[in-house]
Amino acid sequence: MYANYQEIREAIARRAEFKGNSCKGFVDSKGIYRIISYATEVYNSQEGLNLTYYSSTTSKLQGIIAELILGKSLKELRKGKEKQPYFAKADKDEGVFKGAKLLEDFIPEGYKISNTYFVDNSGFGSEGEPALTASQFLNKVKKGRAYAIQSEGQFQVNINEFISV
Numbered sequence: 569m570y571a572n573y574q575e576i577r578e579a580i581a582r583r584a585e586f587k588g589n590s591c592k593g594f595v596d597s598k599g600i601y602r603i604i605s606y607a608t609e610v611y612n613s614q615e616g617l618n619l620t621y622y623s624s625t626t627s628k629l630q631g632i633i634a635e636l637i638l639g640k641s642l643k644e645l646r647k648g649k650e651k652q653p654y655f656a657k658a659d660k661d662e663g664v665f666k667g668a669k670l671l672e673d674f675i676p677e678g679y680k681i682s683n684t685y686f687v688d689n690s691g692f693g694s695e696g697e698p699a700l701t702a703s704q705f706l707n708k709v710k711k712g713r714a715y716a717i718q719s720e721g722q723f724q725v726n727i728n729e730f731i732s733v
Contacts, residue, residue, distance in 0.1 A: 654668045686726055
């Protein structure tokens, strides 16, 4: 049986294990408390709260975590971070697919565009086509660089890569 939101709140407050309809919390083998929403880690006790917007359901869970663990509202924590690119944590960081937001022509302070990639977002692209496949694009993702969607079409996106100046 799945935990309801009240039971989830109580479990998070105690850093206890829980399983909700679309989320779960647990302590891993290294003693790190982790909370997953769908397939995305939204919190771990080592790196903190992932503030990226994914869905209203995930935001509700992030809000509970923000309140109970950090003592702040999610809105307060997200303030000023709405227009931030995704910063790759490693070469070939797959998090870029969920973390890159549509920022259009926004350039973060202290950064410049180093490249713009034309990438297939349908999942049906092939190597040799003008748009890079997901795996071709991932091979270009580098640790420490930032990524944001500049524009999007029905089957492709333009992704800006930023480097510090």
